[in-house]
Amino acid sequence: MASDGVEVSNKQVIFKDYVTGFPKESDMELRTSTAKLKLPQGSTGLVVKNLYLSCDPYLRGHMTKHDRPSYVQSFNPGQTVTGYGVAKVLESGDPKFKPGDLVWGPTGWEEYSVITATESLFKIHHTDVPLSYYTGLLGMAGLTAYAGFFEFCSPKKGETIYISAASGAVGQLVGQFAKLTGCYVVGSAGSKKKVDLLKNKFGFDEAFNYKDEPDLDAALRRYFPDGIDIYFENVGGKMLDAVLPNMRLKGRIAVCGMISQYNLEKPEGIHNLMSLIVKQVRMEGFLVSSYCHLYGKFLETVLPAIKEGKITYVEDVVEGLENAPAALIGLFAGRNVGKQVVVVSRE
Template sequence: MDMEEVSNKQVILKHYVTGSPKDSDLEIRTTSVKLEVPQGSGAVVVKNLYLSCDPYMRGRMSMTKPHGTYIDSFTPGKPIVGIGVAKVVDSDNPNFKKGDLVAGMTGWEEYTIITATQSQSLFKIQHKEDDDVPLSYYTGLLGPAGMTAYVGLYELCSPKKGDSVFVSAASGAVGQLVGQFAKLFGCYVVGSAGTKQKVDLLKNKFGFDEAFNYKEEQDLDAALKRYFPKGIDLYFENVGGKMLDAVLLNMNLKGCIIVCGMISQYNLEKHEGVHNLFCLISKQIRMEGFLVSDYYHLYPKYLEMMLPLIKEGKVTYVEDVAEGLEAAPAALIGLFSGHNVGKQLVAISHDNI
């Protein structure tokens, strides 16, 4: 006998977006879904528990890609998708069984049917009821944000003790970890953020040596010279634009710039020009962008390093949690004006976690 349908609240992209996105570009709709999958389909149906709000999702809200992209646009009229943590409700997939906790790409909705092909992006979470690591961490610290910080710093541009490291957007999901990882190396670390609250967080909670509010600086070049009188050895780039231009002037010979994101540019139809690129030649700087998805084979190695650090209190992580699917549009849009403090996520359900 067919299982009864249940209601399924969803976050829908109403239309493609140009310029700065607004809450009204998204809407909440309610449809229905059967909590079972056909035999032979290889699909799973999951109950979504936590959803991750990430800056890259802004590009998926636009139809045109003037700056290039590495992922398809969302489809207007359909639920948006992103990284989430979920519980398997029904499965025809041998890799997953009912009750499994999983992380990976899922819909911004209460329940998602994930096809056999899509399920390749899911991985099982080995989470115990008495585990002192919150399940929500798998959207960030133990998910893509943590892996991004780890890969950029450890694998691509490993610093040395005493190096000077600058992190922009430093209180965000990735930046807060980059700074803490660099401190574990014995580096001098400075971060920039957009409010006094975030600056205080960087210095007093995350252990950055210094931090500054970039909105209060009339001259970013002068600000960087003040905090890095001997220059910058490693820059973890999250912002782009004027910040990158100023950093290039302050990089040391044979320094390293790891490009993770450029959030200052995401709402612009035409990116700001960067004028000091000649510094790449004159200072022999290595500048490298990367996609964390190319490094997921290192995830077991990352967990082996990270779980003990969490349990020993050597790494701190701050989450900004919006409660309920109704709060999801504002939580996502708020990323692009700096409303979040720490890793932004949405908690949909705390059932049986």
């Protein structure tokens, strides 16, 4: 840091132009500029040093130029990529925060950021767990799993739960929440390593590699001979189509994401929607932003479970801002094992 605290070198990941199909590393580039570490007079924002960044599939939506309403705004070509992260406050114009505080929330993919929307930030009070957890387990992914499973799905002991993309940031937690509730849990993932993780690390009752299943409907009937009470949807497309006729009466489908569809110019059609009527299934999408008011309750539930060893978490950690684009692109090829985290600085 500069001795006068005013200006420093600042590496940034820049979004180059709108993307069609699968994103590539070359859709982003690393640049070095300068950052002012002094706030303008009267500013109510923060200057932060970014420590950890979260790689999440929803960022793909920011890379598209939307011609219809979307829950994410398009990045502008030439702007810094933004997403969730963990940061240290260097200077504050907001009385709720002071220099030295640790926070998590929306920030830039850069070494230093000025954050004006401080209402979106959460102060980190519990530092006896890894700080990187606030990009996932104790951050957006954790709250997503908690809200989607407990608030929407209303699980009951003994119910059957199926989770797609189950070894990812959200899925691994939903499965563990389900086991703690006393449910029968099956997850799917895209490699033997991930399947082993689900069964041996996260305690799923069963797990399978969907790439090894030529008939997804038959696979689900094998694992759920009496049907599925709750499906936590992260994939969409053919997986959702196979799940629908395997739902039980009055089942619930929480639609968290559809990663198989994000890079398609024309999304896949769903043929089995009649099952929603026949089985009286409730299927609903949700956004974690609607559940931020539950964050305190979420921490009260999850922190003790972590400390007691009842919940575990796997991260795929990449060192260096320069490796952030490759880490993000890797999500869409299934290269990550667990929550994808980028370390910007450990200071």
